[in-house]
Amino acid sequence: MAREGKQAQPNYCSGDDYVLEFRSFRYGFNSVDFAQRVEQAAEQLELVAPGSLDADGVGDLIQLIVTGSIEQRLSPLGDYLAALGDYALNHRGESLVFWLRELVFRSAWLDMQILENQIEFVFDDERLQFVYFPTGHPSREIGLPPHPSWKDLQYSETE
Numbered sequence: 001m002a003r004e005g006k007q008a009q010p011n012y013c014s015g016d017d018y019v020l021e022f023r024s025f026r027y028g029f030n031s032v033d034f035a036q037r038v039e040q041a042a043e044q045l046e047l048v049a050p051g052s053l054d055a056d057g058v059g060d061l062i063q064l065i066v067t068g069s070i071e072q073r074l075s076p077l078g079d080y081l082a083a084l085g086d087y088a089l090n091h092r093g094e095s096l097v098f099w100l101r102e103l104v105f106r107s108a109w110l111d112m113q114i115l116e117n118q119i120e121f122v123f124d125d126e127r128l129q130f131v132y133f134p135t136g137h138p139s140r141e142i143g144l145p146p147h148p149s150w151k152d153l154q155y156s157e158t159e
Contacts, residue, residue: 012111012112015028017031025105040103048155049154052155053077056074120134
């Protein structure tokens with residue numbers, strides 16, 4: 001049952017393997033969609049290098065996003081984050097859990113806006129990334145929100 005002020009149905013839904021609330025939104029994800037978004041968020045925060053996570057590493061990050069901790073470590077990444085403890089989870093006054101959730105939900109929000117024809121996108125060949133903008137306003141690019149970096153703590157398999 002949704003709390004007062006929350007919608008009973010998810011605002012975004014690709015499945016019901018993970019149904020999470022963040023801010024005033026409730027989103028449902030299938031496991032593949034969620035895992036891809038989690039990996040992308042970790043890469044955007046520079047916690048991991050692009051393409052470096054295996055399924056167990058993603059599983060550890062999924063636990064972190066869903067529960068706020070990694071209770072049952074599945075990978076060396078989970079061991080690494082556990083060893084760093086609060087230093088990694090609240091690095092320079094920024095919460096890793098918050099920012100992983102923020103970027104996962106933002107990517108779903110963008111997809112929802114595209115499906116509702118509120119946002120359009122094109123692929124920028126120079127930057128090798130998609131560029132989003134309000135429908136009919138290609139000069140008003142919607143960028144990523146400013147976010148902190150975990151690059152100085154970036155996990156690598158040699159840790």
